Amino acid sequence: MRIASPAIEVENLRKIYRVREGGSWRGRTREIVALDGISFAVPRGQIAGFIGPNGAGKSTAIKILSGILRPSSGLVRVGDLIPWENRIAHVARIGVVFGQRTQLWWDLSVGEGLALLRDIYGVEPDRFARNRARLADALDLHAIMDQSVRQLSLGQRMRAEIAAALIHDPEVLILDEPTIGLDAPSKLAVRAFVRDLRREQGTTVLLTTHDMHDIEALAERVIVIGHGRILADSPFEALRATTLSERRLEVDFIGTPPVFDLPPGAKETERDGRSVTITFDPRQIPAPALVAHLGALAGLDDLRIGRPAIEEIITRFYADHAS
Numbered sequence: 001m002r003i004a005s006p007a008i009e010v011e012n013l014r015k016i017y018r019v020r021e022g023g024s025w026r027g028r029t030r031e032i033v034a035l036d037g038i039s040f041a042v043p044r045g046q047i048a049g050f051i052g053p054n055g056a057g058k059s060t061a062i063k064i065l066s067g068i069l070r071p072s073s074g075l076v077r078v079g080d081l082i083p084w085e086n087r088i089a090h091v092a093r094i095g096v097v098f099g100q101r102t103q104l105w106w107d108l109s110v111g112e113g114l115a116l117l118r119d120i121y122g123v124e125p126d127r128f129a130r131n132r133a134r135l136a137d138a139l140d141l142h143a144i145m146d147q148s149v150r151q152l153s154l155g156q157r158m159r160a161e162i163a164a165a166l167i168h169d170p171e172v173l174i175l176d177e178p179t180i181g182l183d184a185p186s187k188l189a190v191r192a193f194v195r196d197l198r199r200e201q202g203t204t205v206l207l208t209t210h211d212m213h214d215i216e217a218l219a220e221r222v223i224v225i226g227h228g229r230i231l232a233d234s235p236f237e238a239l240r241a242t243t244l245s246e247r248r249l250e251v252d253f254i255g256t257p258p259v260f261d262l263p264p265g266a267k268e269t270e271r272d273g274r275s276v277t278i279t280f281d282p283r284q285i286p287a288p289a290l291v292a293h294l295g296a297l298a299g300l301d302d303l304r305i306g307r308p309a310i311e312e313i314i315t316r317f318y319a320d321h322a323s
């Protein structure tokens with residue numbers, strides 16, 4: 001049996017930018033190593049998060065994957081094609097959404113823009129009609145089909161951008177900050193759409209975002225990049241587990257909290273009015289044992305166990321690898 005090749009393969013990818021010091025053509029050149037030999041593969045049908053702090057090299061990698069930029073060395077295959085060598089065949093197989101800039105034409109209506117893309121990609125009329133109707137339903141575009149892109153709200157424009165990226169049924173969708181600047185309902189709509197797309201069409205998705213809720217909602221796997229290198233590549237839950245096993249217990253008392261001892265593995269980190277926050281390592285002291293220990297205290301009113309927020313996990317992860 002032939003094992004299907006991954007949708008995206010990246011091997012030892014390097015990109016070095018050469019910039020002139022001081023901007024003058026006579027100045028000395030300086031090298032910026034944006035990608036320092038990254039490797040990863042995304043299997044067909046997976047949603048992979050691609051994250052990292054500012055300047056990590058994400059945009060550079062995405063530009064190479066989209067065929068916009070040539071690497072200095074290394075190998076990339078997207079659906080068995082080398083993006084910068086087979087540009088025309090490559091763009092027919094991928095869809096790209098850049099949250100920060102539009103791919104549509106400002107002066108055309110959404111419908112006209114989709115028709116232009118039909119001609120550019122050579123999508124047959126039947127398939128175009130089916131895709132247009134499906135995307136208009138799923139992304140709620142009917143009311144804005146005749147409106148020019150210039151007049152759209154950011155949320156409407158992002159929905160139109162996603163439709164434009166998918167009108168030709170690409171196998172791979174690259175999303176670069178697809179929820180940036182959107183309000184909460186629009187973010188939820190984009191996430192729900194991407195989830196359905198993967199389930200119904202089996203599209204492979206590479207998702208770059210600084211919104212960790214996008215990652216938590218969508219990515220089965222997270223590739224973390226920093227200083228042009230892969231820092232981690234694992235299921236999101238594994239990243240959470242290796243980064244931080246810490247849990248938090250908030251304890252409210254009816255009056256002023258008493259002073260109390262804690263078992264090993266737990267420590268008091270905050271006292272505020274009637275509440276005390278305790279952080280603990282569940283490998284040393286399981287939550288039920290800690291709760292039982294506190295249950296004996298007088299004046300106990302309420303207990304809440306929580307995990308650190310996802311932003312905190314990622315911030316600590318970046319900080320641990322900052323050198």
Ligand SMILES: Nc1ncnc2c1ncn2[C@@H]1O[C@H](COP(=O)(O)OP(=O)(O)OP(=O)(O)O)[C@@H](O)[C@H]1O
Pocket residue numbers: 017018019032033034052053054055056057058059060061
């Ligand atoms: N055209 C360019 N010329 C020179 N240096 C560049 C160029 N584009 C990016 N760089 C540099 O390469 C490094 C990686 O940048 P890149 O834009 O890929 O990072 P990023 O992870 O996308 O960051 P962000 O989250 O801020 O968008 C940075 O040091 C950046 O200054």
